[in-house]
Amino acid sequence: MIIYSKNIYLPNQVKKEGYLIINNGIIDDIVDSVNTNDYVDYSDYLIIPGFIDQHLHGWGTGSFVSSRDEKQLYEMKKHLPKAGVTSFLATTGAEPIDELIKGINSVGNVMNNQKEGSTLLGIHLEGPFVNESNKGMMNVNNFLKPSVDVMKKLVDSQNVMNSIKLMTMAIELEGAAEVIKYCNKNNIQISIGHSCATFETIKKLKELGVNGVTHMFSGMSGFHHRELGVAGSALYFDDLYCEFAKQTGITVKKEAFQIAYKLKGANRIIMTTDNAGISQIEKERYHYVRKQYFIPDGDKFIIRNEDGSEKVFDRTNYDDIKDLELSYIRSIQNLKNNVNPSVHDIIKMTSENSAKYIGVFDKKGSLEKGKDADILVVDKDFNLKVTYCMGRKCFEDV
Amino acid sequence: MIIYSKNIYLPNQVKKEGYLIINNGIIDDIVDSVNTNDYVDYSDYLIIPGFIDQHLHGWGTGSFVSSRDEKQLYEMKKHLPKAGVTSFLATTGAEPIDELIKGINSVGNVMNNQKEGSTLLGIHLEGPFVNESNKGMMNVNNFLKPSVDVMKKLVDSQNVMNSIKLMTMAIELEGAAEVIKYCNKNNIQISIGHSCATFETIKKLKELGVNGVTHMFSGMSGFHHRELGVAGSALYFDDLYCEFAKQTGITVKKEAFQIAYKLKGANRIIMTTDNAGISQIEKERYHYVRKQYFIPDGDKFIIRNEDGSEKVFDRTNYDDIKDLELSYIRSIQNLKNNVNPSVHDIIKMTSENSAKYIGVFDKKGSLEKGKDADILVVDKDFNLKVTYCMGRKCFEDV
Numbered sequence: 142m143i144i145y146s147k148n149i150y151l152p153n154q155v156k157k158e159g160y161l162i163i164n165n166g167i168i169d170d171i172v173d174s175v176n177t178n179d180y181v182d183y184s185d186y187l188i189i190p191g192f193i194d195q196h197l198h199g200w201g202t203g204s205f206v207s208s209r210d211e212k213q214l215y216e217m218k219k220h221l222p223k224a225g226v227t228s229f230l231a232t233t234g235a236e237p238i239d240e241l242i243k244g245i246n247s248v249g250n251v252m253n254n255q256k257e258g259s260t261l262l263g264i265h266l267e268g269p270f271v272n273e274s275n276k277g278m279m280n281v282n283n284f285l286k287p288s289v290d291v292m293k294k295l296v297d298s299q300n301v302m303n304s305i306k307l308m309t310m311a312i313e314l315e316g317a318a319e320v321i322k323y324c325n326k327n328n329i330q331i332s333i334g335h336s337c338a339t340f341e342t343i344k345k346l347k348e349l350g351v352n353g354v355t356h357m358f359s360g361m362s363g364f365h366h367r368e369l370g371v372a373g374s375a376l377y378f379d380d381l382y383c384e385f386a387k388q389t390g391i392t393v394k395k396e397a398f399q400i401a402y403k404l405k406g407a408n409r410i411i412m413t414t415d416n417a418g419i420s421q422i423e424k425e426r427y428h429y430v431r432k433q434y435f436i437p438d439g440d441k442f443i444i445r446n447e448d449g450s451e452k453v454f455d456r457t458n459y460d461d462i463k464d465l466e467l468s469y470i471r472s473i474q475n476l477k478n479n480v481n482p483s484v485h486d487i488i489k490m491t492s493e494n495s496a497k498y499i500g501v502f503d504k505k506g507s508l509e510k511g512k513d514a515d516i517l518v519v520d521k522d523f524n525l526k527v528t529y530c531m532g533r534k535c536f537e538d539v
Numbered sequence: 540m541i542i543y544s545k546n547i548y549l550p551n552q553v554k555k556e557g558y559l560i561i562n563n564g565i566i567d568d569i570v571d572s573v574n575t576n577d578y579v580d581y582s583d584y585l586i587i588p589g590f591i592d593q594h595l596h597g598w599g600t601g602s603f604v605s606s607r608d609e610k611q612l613y614e615m616k617k618h619l620p621k622a623g624v625t626s627f628l629a630t631t632g633a634e635p636i637d638e639l640i641k642g643i644n645s646v647g648n649v650m651n652n653q654k655e656g657s658t659l660l661g662i663h664l665e666g667p668f669v670n671e672s673n674k675g676m677m678n679v680n681n682f683l684k685p686s687v688d689v690m691k692k693l694v695d696s697q698n699v700m701n702s703i704k705l706m707t708m709a710i711e712l713e714g715a716a717e718v719i720k721y722c723n724k725n726n727i728q729i730s731i732g733h734s735c736a737t738f739e740t741i742k743k744l745k746e747l748g749v750n751g752v753t754h755m756f757s758g759m760s761g762f763h764h765r766e767l768g769v770a771g772s773a774l775y776f777d778d779l780y781c782e783f784a785k786q787t788g789i790t791v792k793k794e795a796f797q798i799a800y801k802l803k804g805a806n807r808i809i810m811t812t813d814n815a816g817i818s819q820i821e822k823e824r825y826h827y828v829r830k831q832y833f834i835p836d837g838d839k840f841i842i843r844n845e846d847g848s849e850k851v852f853d854r855t856n857y858d859d860i861k862d863l864e865l866s867y868i869r870s871i872q873n874l875k876n877n878v879n880p881s882v883h884d885i886i887k888m889t890s891e892n893s894a895k896y897i898g899v900f901d902k903k904g905s906l907e908k909g910k911d912a913d914i915l916v917v918d919k920d921f922n923l924k925v926t927y928c929m930g931r932k933c934f935e936d937v
Contacts, residue, residue: 340794358764366756366795372764377794396738396775397764404801 142532143180144516149188150484152493152507161188163514166531170510183518186526187484190492190508191227191515192469195265195307195411195499196356196384198232199418200224200466201459205231207421209244214251217418218258220459222528222535224414224468227515228260228505230306232415235268235283235335238291242298249300259530260515262501263306266295267355270320271335272311277360278429279335287316289323296327303328306499309355311336312346325350330499332384333371337362340369343378353382353498356415357401358393376404382498386415387472388479392430395479402479407486411494412476416466420456470525477523487523540930541578542914547586548882550891550905559586561912564929568908581916584924587886588906589625589913590867591893593663593705593809594754594782596630597816598622598864599857603629605819607642612649615816616656618857620926620933622812622866625913626658626903628704630813633666633681633733636689640696647698657928658913660899661704664693665753668718669733670709675758676827677733685714687721694725701726704897707753709734710744723748728897730782731769735760738767741776751780751896754813755799756791774802780896784813785870786877790828793877800877805884809892810874814864818854868923875921885921 142163149156151171160180162170198206203216214231221229231248233241248264255261268279270287285291287310299305307330310317321331333343334355339362343351354361354375362370375381383405386392402410419428419435420442427434436443442456444465455461467475473491476482482490488507496506504513514532519525528536540561547554549569558578560568596604601614612629619627629646631639646662653659666677668685683689685708697703705728708715719729731741732753737760741749752759752773760768773779781803784790800808817826817833818840824833834841840854842863853859865873871889874880880888886905894904902911912930917923926934 340792363764364762364795364798366761366770366791367789369792369794373795373798376798391765393764394738394767396767397762397771400762400771400774400802404798 143175143177144183144188145180146183146186146188146518148186150190150488150508152509153485155484161508161514161516163529163532166514166533168508168510168512168514171508183527186518186520188508189484189488189517189519190506191517191528191530192225192412192473192491193262193495193505194221194226194229194413194469195495196232196267196386196413196415197226197229198234198416199421200226200414200416201418201463202421202457204418204421205244206234206417207423209233209236209240209247211247211251213418213421214247214261215256215258218251218256218261220463221259222530223463223525225470225473225517225519225525225528226259227517227528227530228262228501230263230265230499231261232265232267235271235279237283238269238294241266241269241295245295245298245304246300249304252301252304257530257533258535260513262499262505263301263304265307265309266305267309267334270308270310270314270317272314272337274337275311275335275360275362277335287314287320289316289319292320292323296329305329306501307332309334311338312351313338313342318346318349321346321349321351328500333361333375335360336371338371338374340374340377343371343374347378347381352380353384353411355384356386356413357383358397359386376401379405379409382409382411382494384411384413386413387467387469388475389467389472390475395475399480407482407489408494410490411498412469412472412490413495414467414469414472419465420454420462470523474523541573541575542581542586543578544581544584544586546584548588548886548906550907551883553882559906559912559914561927561930564912564931566906566908566910566912569906581925584916584918585882586906587882587915587917588890588904589915589926589928590623590810590871590889591660591903592619592624592627592811592867593893593897594630594665594784594811594813595624595627596632596814597819598624598812598814599816599861600819600855602816602819603642604632604815605821607631607634607638607645609645609649611816611819612645612659613654613656616649616654616659618861619657620928621861621923623868623871623915623917623923623926624657625915625926625928626660626899628661628663628897629659630663630665633669633677635681636667636692639664639667639693643693643696643702644698647702650699650702655928655931656933658911660897660903661699661702663705663707664703665707665732668706668708668712668715670712670735672735673709673733673758673760675733685712685718687714687717690718690721694727703727704899705730707732709736710749711736711740716744716747719744719747719749726898730780731759731773733758734769736769736772738772738775741769741772745776745779750778751782751809753782754784754811755781756795757784774799777803777807780807780809780892782809782811784811785865785867786873787865787870788873793873797878805880805887806892808888809896810867810870810888811893812865812867812870817863818852818860868921872921
């Protein structure tokens with residue numbers, strides 16, 4: 142397959158007239174001209190790398206975090222291209238070890254049989270080594286002290302080598318340093334999250350290979366001028382990556398994001414959604430930021446406001462529920478409005494940085510010869526037109 | 540008098556060979572050559588404008604905040620040149636209105652009869668319209684709701700026109716908008732301080748003429764990602780000035796200062812000391828940041844640590860007590876180590892910005908023809924060599 146455009150975003154340059162030659166899901170070549178008329182013409186659209194969502198519990202009709210089984214992952218894979226996400230990490234919460242192992246196995250099985258849709262890159266363990274002090278919406282009963290034995294159990298349970306790509310951890314907990322070292326040896330990136338680590342702890346442990354923070358500002362000790370906490374340290378250390386959950390303006394005000402953007406720059410921000418596939422939950426729960434009750438009822442999903450008013454959704458129907466959480470692409474439209482980044486800077490924050498962070502930059506994160514053909518076609522306002530995952534068209538706005 | 544140097548810091552340029560001609564306390568001219576050998580040669584030192592301390596309760600053997608009388612002000616004037624401060628605002632706390640009026644009158648009297656030393660520019664009212672929520676070390680019994688009637692009383696008590704130059708205020712309090720407008724009309728700058736104002740309040744009221752914050756980070760609502768508070772708003776709004784109390788590294792960690800410096804830049808930071816002349820207090824008190832008891836006893840001043848250990852000082856002897864608080868010049872040495880600003884940026888933060896903020900830039904804040912001859916001679920490490928106040932040598936390091 143051949144794709145033509147006047148705006149192909151290669152690393153550090155925009156190809157103003159060019160063709161992407163795609164074979165077997167790979168970008169075989171990027172050339173100035175071809176000897177055929179058999180190409181798709183996206184003349185006036187932008188061609189950019191697909192989004193990578195490294196912090197994603199669920200989306201639409203699939204919620205990995207609710208049951209950790211393969212069916213949920215396939216549902217997510219199917220609908221993520223509609224949000225521009227061409228690859229992702231299935232993200233757990235803090236669960237009992239057996240449930241985490243079940244999740245690791247499901248992820249491995251799906252990695253071995255990707256079928257269609259967005260590519261599952263592996264797993265992001267958000268816990269279990271996190272801190273009650275910053276539990277967010279997680280279940281503290283499943284929180285554990287960092288333990289190399291437990292970590293080894295998880296690593297050994299991988300049915301696909303290095304499927305565990307990322308772990309969110311409270312690095313101030315006793316035993317954290319040993320787990321960080323063990324994870325480093327096993328190519329698992331460590332992000333600080335659900336943590337009240339001090340500046341001094343972070344300064345010390347980042348030398349062991351702690352390179353970023355999870356959902357910046359949320360689930361962490363805030364910035365204070367006498368103790369910078371996790372938020373202040375993430376703002377301070379130029380080299381720490383800041384993962385941001387989607388830009389709704391609710392969990393993190395746009396002005397707070399703007400401050401972080403000004404300090405960190407596009408090179409150290411990683412956009413994610415932290416979406417959960419909320420309609421797929423198994424038990425009723427209360428969302429303290431949204432101030433709403435989420436109630437599952439067979440194929441139905443009910444949102445009840447504090448004033449008693451309700452709205453009922455068909456949770457088997459993607460189109461009925463797709464707007465319950467902000468999609469990756471809409472979050473990027475908000476990002477654009479908030480800080481007006483260049484297209485190259487958007488690519489860094491949505492694809493390149495994450496690919497580097499979780500160790501898949503050899504295949505993902507940029508449009509380059511030899512890399513996977515994960516490609517988005519967008520207009521200048523970042524309305525999504527077409528999504529290719531591994532060279533296969535998985536979404537088209539018609 | 541004529542001063543010669545190879546490093547005269549004029550606005551936006553360094554004069555590499557030049558002479559400052561000083562007559563009657565004024566910079567009469569700045570020239571390339573003179574027809575006389577009768578000049579002071581500071582060849583290798585830097586010539587910069589004197590420091591302005593707009594937030595100063597006391598220094599050394601004088602403490603305006605303790606008794607608000609003229610004697611204290613003359614003591615401060617005498618010793619401030621040793622710290623590089625060539626002009627200052629006498630700063631109150633929140634006191635009963637009668638006491639504030641007494642202070643305003645003392646300031647006016649001293650302004651009318653400056654004698655020698657650092658120039659008293661007027662008064663900074665830190666209160667009484669401040670918020671119990673962020674009281675810091677102030678006495679809440681003297682806090683008042685903003686009232687134009689009270690403000691009018693203070694303004695009308697001025698025995699020198701426009702001696703009230705600056706007021707620190709909690710702008711979220713009921714009635715604040717009217718007081719801000721009244722102060723604007725009377726050329727009184729408003730700084731937000733001892734305040735828990737929200738982002739929305741600040742966004743709205745800054746349009747009325749609220750242009751900065753008092754002792755950034757201290758005595759204000761902290762930065763949070765869902766409600767930016769005073770600290771977050773000060774970081775966010777590019778045009779708000781941030782006054783910083785001295786860089787001890789205790790009240791505000793240097794890393795927190797570095798974050799603010801990166802965001803605000805030298806154009807919007809005003810260095811002050813917030814010094815109190817602590818040895819001159821009238822009643823015993825506990826300092827919650829230093830975790831020490833301060834005990835006055837006749838001519839003696841005792842500092843008692845929490846473990847009971849004590850140190851006794853002669854509080855009538857400047858040299859015995861001068862190191863009890865960090866001096867302006869030493870704070871600037873710390874500033875230099877913390878963020879490595881250019882000399883011109885140091886001048887902005889120590890002189891120019893404050894002069895503009897409190898409305899004295901026609902006379903102070905830069906070395907220019909026609910301005911007051913407030914001049915410091917420093918070496919490249921900002922060790923103070925000589926201080927001139929209104930053309931008169933008030934300090935020399937011998």
